[in-house]
Amino acid sequence: MLAMNYRGPSRVRVTHKPMPEIQHPSDAIVRVTRSCICGSDLHLYNGLVPDTRVGSTFGHEFIGVVEEIGSDVTKVKVGDTVLVPFNVACGECAFCKQGLYGNCHESNSQATAVGGIFGYSHTAGGFDGGQAEYVRVPYANVGPTVIPEGMDHDDALLLTDVVPTGYQAAEMGGIKTGDTVVVFGAGPVGIMAAKCAWLFGAGRVIVIDKLEYRLEFVRNYAQCEAYNYESVGDPVLFLKKTTDWFGADVCIDAVGADATGNALQTITGRKLMLQAGSATALHWAINSVKKGGIVSVVGVYGPTDNLVPIGNVLNKGLTIRANQASVKRLLPRLIEHIQAGRLDPKALITHRFPLEEAAEAYHIFSEKLDNCIKPVLIP
Numbered sequence: 106m107l108a109m110n111y112r113g114p115s116r117v118r119v120t121h122k123p124m125p126e127i128q129h130p131s132d133a134i135v136r137v138t139r140s141c142i143c144g145s146d147l148h149l150y151n152g153l154v155p156d157t158r159v160g161s162t163f164g165h166e167f168i169g170v171v172e173e174i175g176s177d178v179t180k181v182k183v184g185d186t187v188l189v190p191f192n193v194a195c196g197e198c199a200f201c202k203q204g205l206y207g208n209c210h211e212s213n214s215q216a217t218a219v220g221g222i223f224g225y226s227h228t229a230g231g232f233d234g235g236q237a238e239y240v241r242v243p244y245a246n247v248g249p250t251v252i253p254e255g256m257d258h259d260d261a262l263l264l265t266d267v268v269p270t271g272y273q274a275a276e277m278g279g280i281k282t283g284d285t286v287v288v289f290g291a292g293p294v295g296i297m298a299a300k301c302a303w304l305f306g307a308g309r310v311i312v313i314d315k316l317e318y319r320l321e322f323v324r325n326y327a328q329c330e331a332y333n334y335e336s337v338g339d340p341v342l343f344l345k346k347t348t349d350w351f352g353a354d355v356c357i358d359a360v361g362a363d364a365t366g367n368a369l370q371t372i373t374g375r376k377l378m379l380q381a382g383s384a385t386a387l388h389w390a391i392n393s394v395k396k397g398g399i400v401s402v403v404g405v406y407g408p409t410d411n412l413v414p415i416g417n418v419l420n421k422g423l424t425i426r427a428n429q430a431s432v433k434r435l436l437p438r439l440i441e442h443i444q445a446g447r448l449d450p451k452a453l454i455t456h457r458f459p460l461e462e463a464a465e466a467y468h469i470f471s472e473k474l475d476n477c478i479k480p481v482l483i484p
């Protein structure tokens with residue numbers, strides 16, 4: 106089968122790989138019909154995540170048709186069209202039982218706290234992902250969810266990550282009625298977080314980025330304010346000034362490890378990782394939230410990144426909440442929001458490429474060319 110094949114920082118190819126096989130009675134094999142590229146893939150692509158192995162296939166946002174099931178699989182059958190949450194979760198451990206599917210204890214044998222993630226580094230279990238014609242889906246009685254009758258498949262595709270992640274960013278912010286919420290990052294995740302902040306009763310939503318086309322998009326899509334941090338002077342001062350100098354009630358980091366900072370050096374035109382990413386947006390969030398406020402972090406950092414200015418957090422009495430999204434926990438209410446017309450995720454998809462053009466798709470999404478917001482690969 107054809108599959109995206111990681112060859113090292115900034116190098117992606119599509120090659121033939123062996124067909125995935127059922128390895129455990131609770132596995133399923135899914136024939137992928139659509140698969141996104143995510144900002145999280147860019148951390149891998151940029152070489153920011155330890156133990157990202159050459160030869161692995163990325164892709165944790167995909168939908169497809171069940172082709173084969175193991176003998177223990179009862180929740181889906183061959184021929185079902187399913188969306189597959191990005192978390193690989195057993196559904197049985199103490200953490201899954203609490204709804205912390207992103208922190209499953211069984212799906213990742215590596216000693217990192219994160220649960221398994223499709224198509225990520227070996228620090229998240231080393232599962233091959235869905236930027237391929239076929240993918241093995243472990244714990245098929247837990248994650249895969251039959252796409253509801255009548256749901257647009259692009260909406261279903263974004264339910265595998267972007268919608269739950271944006272929603273959980275707002276949820277972890279503990280937004281109260283009338284709160285001012287600042288979202289750093291106008292990528293798909295930040296855009297969705299801004300949209301969802303209103304569902305929790307925000308009174309004012311402000312998005313910060315530097316890409317004018319994304320600021321313009323989020324202004325229209327999420328009916329919020331949006332500012333370019335390169336033209337407002339010091340963004341922290343700007344945000345303080347516009348919030349009566351107290352600061353925002355809630356700040357959301359939807360950026361994560363910053364691959365453009367001094368962490369990377371360009372050698373022969375290729376990005377080479379020298380150290381963990383920097384965290385400009387996280388620092389801005391901590392500095393521009395009010396005392397006693399909440400900083401909600403869904404932007405992804407490497408497992409050993411050590412970037413929180415704890416003294417500042419202590420002195421301001423802040424609460425920091427951070428996690429990978431728990432997709433399965435949120436699916437029922439998000440399906441309801443989509444069916445009721447309160448969320449329209451498919452509007453974020455701007456680009457479609459045949460799987461064979463994955464390298465081009467990564468380049469365009471990584472460099473933010475051609476007004477790209479969310480690219481989809483079609484096997």
Ligand code: NAD
Binds near residue numbers: 362429478
């Ligand atoms: P993206 O790369 O499309 O968007 C990131 C945006 O941040 C870009 O528009 C960029 O211009 C902007 N940005 C960069 N530095 C900034 C700064 N200092 N201040 C404000 N904006 C800045 O990525 P995405 O797909 O939207 O993902 C965003 C983050 O969310 C990534 O770190 C990704 O790994 C993470 N993520 C987390 C989860 C989770 O479950 N926690 C799930 C999906 C994605």
Ligand code: ZN
Binds near residue numbers: 144146165166191267
């Ligand atoms: Zn993702």
